[in-house]
Amino acid sequence: MKALDELTFDNRFARLGDAFSTHVLPEPLDEPRLVVASKAAMALLDLDPAVAETPVFAELFGGHKLWAEAEPRAMVYSGHQFGGYTPQLGDGRGLLLGEVYNDAGEHWDLHLKGAGMTPYSRMGDGRAVLRSSIREFLASEALHALGIPSSRALCVIGSSTPVWREKQERGAMVLRLAHSHIRFGHFEYFYYTKKPEQQAELAEHVLNLHYPECREQPEPYLAMFREIVERNAEMIAKWQAYGFCHGVMNTDNMSILGITFDFGPFAFLDDFDAHFICNHSDHEGRYSFSNQVPIGQWNLSALAQALTPFISVDALKEALGLYLPLYQAHYLDLMRRRLGLTTAEEDDQTLVESLLKLMQNSGVDYTLFFRRLGDESAALAVTRLRDDFVDLAGFDTWAERYKARVARDGDFTQEQRRERMHAVNPLYILRNYLAQNAIAAAESGDYSEVRRLHEVLTRPFEEQAGMEQYAQRPPDWGKHLEISCSS
Numbered sequence: 001m002k003a004l005d006e007l008t009f010d011n012r013f014a015r016l017g018d019a020f021s022t023h024v025l026p027e028p029l030d031e032p033r034l035v036v037a038s039k040a041a042m043a044l045l046d047l048d049p050a051v052a053e054t055p056v057f058a059e060l061f062g063g064h065k066l067w068a069e070a071e072p073r074a075m076v077y078s079g080h081q082f083g084g085y086t087p088q089l090g091d092g093r094g095l096l097l098g099e100v101y102n103d104a105g106e107h108w109d110l111h112l113k114g115a116g117m118t119p120y121s122r123m124g125d126g127r128a129v130l131r132s133s134i135r136e137f138l139a140s141e142a143l144h145a146l147g148i149p150s151s152r153a154l155c156v157i158g159s160s161t162p163v164w165r166e167k168q169e170r171g172a173m174v175l176r177l178a179h180s181h182i183r184f185g186h187f188e189y190f191y192y193t194k195k196p197e198q199q200a201e202l203a204e205h206v207l208n209l210h211y212p213e214c215r216e217q218p219e220p221y222l223a224m225f226r227e228i229v230e231r232n233a234e235m236i237a238k239w240q241a242y243g244f245c246h247g248v249m250n251t252d253n254m255s256i257l258g259i260t261f262d263f264g265p266f267a268f269l270d271d272f273d274a275h276f277i278c279n280h281s282d283h284e285g286r287y288s289f290s291n292q293v294p295i296g297q298w299n300l301s302a303l304a305q306a307l308t309p310f311i312s313v314d315a316l317k318e319a320l321g322l323y324l325p326l327y328q329a330h331y332l333d334l335m336r337r338r339l340g341l342t343t344a345e346e347d348d349q350t351l352v353e354s355l356l357k358l359m360q361n362s363g364v365d366y367t368l369f370f371r372r373l374g375d376e377s378a379a380l381a382v383t384r385l386r387d388d389f390v391d392l393a394g395f396d397t398w399a400e401r402y403k404a405r406v407a408r409d410g411d412f413t414q415e416q417r418r419e420r421m422h423a424v425n426p427l428y429i430l431r432n433y434l435a436q437n438a439i440a441a442a443e444s445g446d447y448s449e450v451r452r453l454h455e456v457l458t459r460p461f462e463e464q465a466g467m468e469q470y471a472q473r474p475p476d477w478g479k480h481l482e483i484s485c486s487s
Contacts, residue, residue: 001048004056009069010107011098013182016205019198020186021073024095025066027116027126029159029171032062035134035447036454037155038141041177044152046102052155061175062157063115070098070110074118078192079185079252080302082286087192089185089252090120093128096181107209109181110154114173127163130156131439133172134450136263138438140176142430142457143260148238149231150260151178156450158442170443178259180210184303185252191306203310206256221310226319229300231258233323236296237330240289241338242426243269243366247279247483249287249295251302265483268429270474272359272366278483297323338370339402340378340421341409351405354398362390365473367429374421377414378406426460427471433478434470 014021037052051057059065066072074091081089095118097110113136114128133156140153154175161171182202190199207214207224217223235258239246246253247265255261267278274290282288287295300323304316328349335352336344359366369388373381382399389395412420430453438450456470 002046003048004051004054004060005067007045007047007067007069007100009067009071009098010101011069011071012107012209013075013096013099013109013180013205014071014073016201019195020202021075021091021096022119024072024074024116024118026063026072026095026097026112026173028063029157029161029173031160032058032064032157032173033159034058035130035156035158035172035442036137036450038137038153038454038458040144040458041141041152041154044102044106044108044177045100045154057155058157061112061155062159062173063112067098072097072112072115074120075181075186076120076189077183077185077252078189079183079250080188080299081250081252082282082284085188085192086252088120088189089122091118092121092124093118093126107179108177109179111176111178111181112173113176114171125163127161127171128173129163129165129169130158130172130442131169132264133174134439134442135266135435136174136176138430138435138450138454138457139263139266140260141454142460143244145458145460146238146242146426146429148242148244148260149235149258151176151255153177158447178255178257178261180206180255180257182206182210182256183252183261184254184256184299184306185250186256187303187306188251191309196309199306199309203307210257219311219315221307222315222319225304225307225311225316226322228256228258228303229319229323230326232296232300233326234258234330235260236292237327237334239292240331241334242429243272243289245269245276245278245287245289246292247282247287249292249299251299254299254303267432267481267483269366270431270479271363272356272369274356274360280483293324293327296327334424337424338421340374340406340417342412342420343409345405345408348405351398351401355402358389358391358394358398362388364388367426368471368473370425371422371427374418374425377417378403423461427463428456428460428467430457431474431478432481432483433474436478436481 039049042049072095076090078087078089094113095115097112099107099109101107117126137153137156140150143150157173159171163169163171211224214220214223245267253262265279276289277285438453441449456467
């Protein structure tokens with residue numbers, strides 16, 4: 001394991017030059033202190049977990065110190081926000097400190113969010129608050145633990161720095177990790193500003209560093225775009241299967257790697273509601289839970305437009321046509337497994353859809369239903385879960401179909417069924433009210449709850465002794481918390 005001064009930097013994006021980013025130094029936080037750190041994320045950099053408790057750790061990730069090899073840069077990009085194009089966005093409160101490669105040869109971006117003003121702050125103060133930093137940290141690590149592709153979070157550093165949002169809050173920084181922070185909006189920026197040389201350089205950078213296997217294909221850029229389509233189809237299938245709502249699927253928040261990226265007003269479903277809107281600023285419901293699938297395709301179409309200098313329109317359309325079939329295949333496979341099924345039948349899609357329709361009309365807790373479905377045999381489980389539904393006759397009809405489908409699936413013991421289902425159906429998810437409880441304690445100076453919640457969420461499928469309170473349905477006040485983009 002390494003100490004902080006033993007990290008090895010190789011700042012490949014910074015070497016692209018000033019057309020792609022601007023050199024900016026972090027603005028230090030007052031009285032930086034560790035709020036929470038992820039041992040799993042630290043391991044990606046081969047860091048000794050003990051260094052998180054040292055003063056230099058908080059100083060480095062609170063903006064006071066910098067490695068000599070680091071080259072902090074604010075990236076420039078643009079993007080479609082709520083369907084409208086914004087010509088220039090960029091890192092308005094975050095800095096790419098540099099790229100570190102570990103002993104396995106993996107490169108990881110060190111991106112410090114809340115690091116102060118940049119040329120792209122657009123009248124903002126460049127700060128992040130403790131509230132949003134904790135939410136991003138918890139979400140990044142929770143999604144990863146669920147098997148959903150995501151950026152990672154190494155730590156949150158709190159401070160005494162005052163920051164004004166709707167009220168005065170405290171500033172914080174979150175250090176996030178990803179193999180790249182390049183977004184769909186990077187390609188859009190160079191396409192719409194008519195800078196073909198820089199756009200070609202960016203495309204070569206992404207192809208060579210992140211999709212090198214596509215070099216072996218007859219049309220490398222087309223192969224890369226196909227891979228991006230496939231990755232996004234799989235990621236969004238996992239969002240839908242696990243009830244995750246992103247909240248702000250603008251093209252500047254979509255990673256070129258197909259990972260969940262830029263956490264704002266996200267939420268996991270409590271009661272199942274296909275039309276749930278987690279961002280209270282989303283008045284039109286553009287980014288509602290059910291809209292995430294078509295919006296994913298819309299965003300890929302926007303990226304495709306920006307790639308027309310490299311790929312023919314017909315080839316792009318053909319690649320885009322893969323998105324929905326791939327999404328449906330991934331989603332149905334996940335939902336079969338959540339229902340405890342090991343084989344495929346043509347009517348499985350209808351079985352899933354009819355269940356969700358019954359859930360929609362009954363306020364059934366999405367996560368706990370699937371978890372409890374695997375606790376016992378299919379016959380006993382549906383009997384116990386029946387009272388959660390309003391349409392009892394409808395549920396009874398579905399239950400008979402489900403029991404017959406399970407019987408056809410194979411001859412498994414209840415222990416085998418339970419083990420298989422519990423391996424894909426989490427007991428613990430990052431419910432908004434749990435995050436809010438941890439935030440409230442942290443804002444009063446008590447970081448124990450955010451650390452405890454983080455530890456629980458790193459093992460979402462495993463029942464943990466003494467942690468029953470994290471597996472409960474939310475109280476009424478916790479079901480409809482309003483979350484905004486402000487941070």
